[in-house]
Amino acid sequence: xxxxxxxxxxxxxxxxxxxxxxxxxxxxxxxxxxxxxxxxxxxxxxxxxxxxxxxxxxxxxxxxxxxxxxxxxxxxxxxxxxxxxxxxxxxxxxxxxxxxxxxxxxxxxxxxxxxxxxxxxxxxxxxxxxxxxxxxxxxxxxxxxxxxxxxxxxxxxxxxxxxxxxxxxxxxxxxxxxxxxxxxxxxxxxxxxxxxxxxxxxxxxxxxxxxxxxxxxxxxxxxxxxxxxxxxxxxxxxxxxxxxxxxxxxxxxxxxxxxxxxxxxxxxxxxxxxxxxxxxxxxxxxxxxxxxxxxxxxxxxxxxxxxxxxxxxxxxxxxxxxxxxxxxxxxxxxxxxxxxxxxxxxxxxxxxxxxxxxxxxxxxxxxxxxxxxxxxxxxxxxxxxxxxxxxxxxxxxxxxxxxxxxxxxxxxxxxxxxxxxxxxxxxxxxxxxxxxxxxxxxxxxxxxxxxxxxxxxxxxxxxxxxxxxxxxxxxxxxxxxxxxxxxxxxxxxxxxxxxxxxxxxxxxxxxxxxxxxxxxxxxxxxxxxxxxxxxxxxxxxxxxxxxxxxxxxxxxxxxxxxxxxxxxxxxxxxxxxxxxxxxxxx
Ligand code: PPS
Numbered sequence: 001x002x003x004x005x006x007x008x009x010x011x012x013x014x015x016x017x018x019x020x021x022x023x024x025x026x027x028x029x030x031x032x033x034x035x036x037x038x039x040x041x042x043x044x045x046x047x048x049x050x051x052x053x054x055x056x057x058x059x060x061x062x063x064x065x066x067x068x069x070x071x072x073x074x075x076x077x078x079x080x081x082x083x084x085x086x087x088x089x090x091x092x093x094x095x096x097x098x099x100x101x102x103x104x105x106x107x108x109x110x111x112x113x114x115x116x117x118x119x120x121x122x123x124x125x126x127x128x129x130x131x132x133x134x135x136x137x138x139x140x141x142x143x144x145x146x147x148x149x150x151x152x153x154x155x156x157x158x159x160x161x162x163x164x165x166x167x168x169x170x171x172x173x174x175x176x177x178x179x180x181x182x183x184x185x186x187x188x189x190x191x192x193x194x195x196x197x198x199x200x201x202x203x204x205x206x207x208x209x210x211x212x213x214x215x216x217x218x219x220x221x222x223x224x225x226x227x228x229x230x231x232x233x234x235x236x237x238x239x240x241x242x243x244x245x246x247x248x249x250x251x252x253x254x255x256x257x258x259x260x261x262x263x264x265x266x267x268x269x270x271x272x273x274x275x276x277x278x279x280x281x282x283x284x285x286x287x288x289x290x291x292x293x294x295x296x297x298x299x300x301x302x303x304x305x306x307x308x309x310x311x312x313x314x315x316x317x318x319x320x321x322x323x324x325x326x327x328x329x330x331x332x333x334x335x336x337x338x339x340x341x342x343x344x345x346x347x348x349x350x351x352x353x354x355x356x357x358x359x360x361x362x363x364x365x366x367x368x369x370x371x372x373x374x375x376x377x378x379x380x381x382x383x384x385x386x387x388x389x390x391x392x393x394x395x396x397x398x399x400x401x402x403x404x405x406x407x408x409x410x411x412x413x414x415x416x417x418x419x420x421x422x423x424x425x426x427x428x429x430x431x432x433x434x435x436x437x438x439x440x441x442x443x444x445x446x447x448x449x450x451x452x453x454x455x456x457x458x459x460x461x462x463x464x465x466x467x468x469x470x471x472x473x474x475x476x477x478x479x480x481x482x483x484x485x486x487x488x489x490x491x492x493x494x495x496x497x498x499x500x501x502x503x504x505x506x507x508x509x510x511x512x513x514x515x516x517x518x519x520x521x522x523x524x525x526x527x528x529x530x531x532x533x534x535x536x537x538x539x540x541x542x543x544x545x546x547x548x549x550x551x552x553x554x555x556x557x558x559x560x561x562x563x564x565x566x567x568x569x570x571x572x573x574x575x576x577x578x579x580x581x582x583x584x585x586x
Pocket of ligand 1: 437482519
């Protein structure tokens with residue numbers, strides 16, 4: 001162990017590291033803050049810093065230096081020899097890294113509003129081999145693994161390691177009574193006289209199977225139960241944590257009184273399967289748990305490009321078992337719980353009697369039923385939970401939708417968009433906004449020109465506004481040229497988590513657009529008066545992912561609008577007077 005890293009690691013035991021300094025020291029650090037470079041923490045770094053400062057990541061005393069990082073990657077060990085399976089590193093840009101002087105610099109770590117949360121000693125700065133890290137930690141370099149995708153595509157390419165002095169924890173204004181630090185939870189357990197506590201980690205809403213599993217687990221080891229959901233960053237596409245927490249709260253009354261506690265953990269998950277299970281247990285030990293439930297496919301990242309799961313369903317249990325003594329937390333392993341129809345009860349899938357009929361509803365199937373307003377049976381989850389989920393995830397015909405037209409100037413986008421606007425207004429029910437190319441250029445993007453860079457900014461702005469409208473249940477009709485494929489796909493990704501996204505390619509051939517030349521722009525473009533004119537002196541990338549393709553040489557504007565309405569009906573986004581569309585009713 002190098003001298004520089006020695007103080008990062010305290011003997012593990014059950015001791016909590018507290019990196020928060022007292023108020024006098026905080027004032028002193030604040031007074032110096034202008035002398036140090038500032039780093040605006042990313043969402044993940046903010047979560048990591050919170051758990052470092054609160055002691056949730058004890059025995060870590062800061063972001064890892066190189067030797068600790070390498071030890072963790074290669075054999076899950078800090079240089080002190082203590083077990084730690086997940087790298088906790090501060091990734092920064094090369095430009096920022098070049099400003100730092102290892103050994104003498106400090107960094108002011110700031111939240112998105114610019115509030116200084118902590119000061120970090122710069123002990124080491126290096127450029128890691130992130131592919132090697134992915135291979136060692138996640139056992140794959142496939143970016144279909146969300147942890148690898150983050151590491152290779154989102155994380156910055158340089159790491160800084162060093163001790164952290166905390167000034168204040170990040171501010172949270174939600175569910176205040178459920179946000180308990182490790183010390184607060186430990187105190188709570190001792191106040192309640194809870195000597196054995198089994199923790200349950202989750203990133204999903206809990207249904208009857210989870211309730212049954214946690215109840216049995218607690219009974220088996222005669223422990224009280226800590227429901228400890230991760231609410232930092234979870235797998236992309238997960239149910240938002242506000243909804244989840246409301247669902248967990250509804251579930252508390254299903255347990256015997258005085259045996260269960262709910263607390264939120266601001267953890268940014270890595271979806272690292274087996275290693276993540278070990279990490280989760282160490283974090284829960286810091287929060288006062290003595291036992292930890294490891295179910296099927298713990299923190300599973302899904303499957304690779306060939307549909308093969310990255311980890312075996314019980315790999316996490318196997319790795320945990322191997323290190324159980326070092327972890328200092330007892331594993332409570334559980335198989336998947338399934339519903340035995342004839343007996344109206346849940347049992348582990350390895351205890352199902354031969355020939356029995358078992359029922360299960362996967363997450364994907366649940367999402368489908370929510371989208372379509374389909375039935376969610378009582379054996380699967382509690383009616384209160386279904387109601388809560390439906391409030392946040394209404395069926396498609398009540399969700400917001402964005403319709404993005406793309407096509408050349410003069411292709412007919414605006415005319416069809418206007419017909420569509422009128423049709424939606426005629427039906428009523430959802431607020432509608434038209435973001436036509438010209439309107440946007442006037443009100444949102446008046447300073448922009450027509451270079452690729454500026455067009456992409458313009459489309460991203462439209463995408464942002466449309467995603468807000470969609471999120472709030474409205475209909476956004478957008479009609480820019482949007483000539484570039486990659487930014488159109490970015491917009492799709494911005495909107496799809498919140499509702500419908502329909503890309504309409506108005507594929508009128510350029511000859512016809514030019515013949516029409518309603519604004520006289522093609523003539524000017526041919527004469528070289530207008531530069532970078534789409535289709536003449538600038539590219540147009542036809543979409544390969546259009547949901548509807550319209551050629552206005554063949555269809556009238558009304559016929560075109562009707563094609564789009566039929567598509568929306570087929571996809572379930574419109575129904576009659578707020579009722580499900582016929583396709584769903586049937
Ligand atoms: S983009 O590429 O999506 O940002 O373009 P958009 O915001 O839709 O703006 C297109 C409207 O601007 C007028 N115009 C031009 N279009 C294309 N290329 C160049 N160089 C250009 N200069 C001005 C034109 O009127 C477009 O409107 P529409 O309704 O498409 O004809």
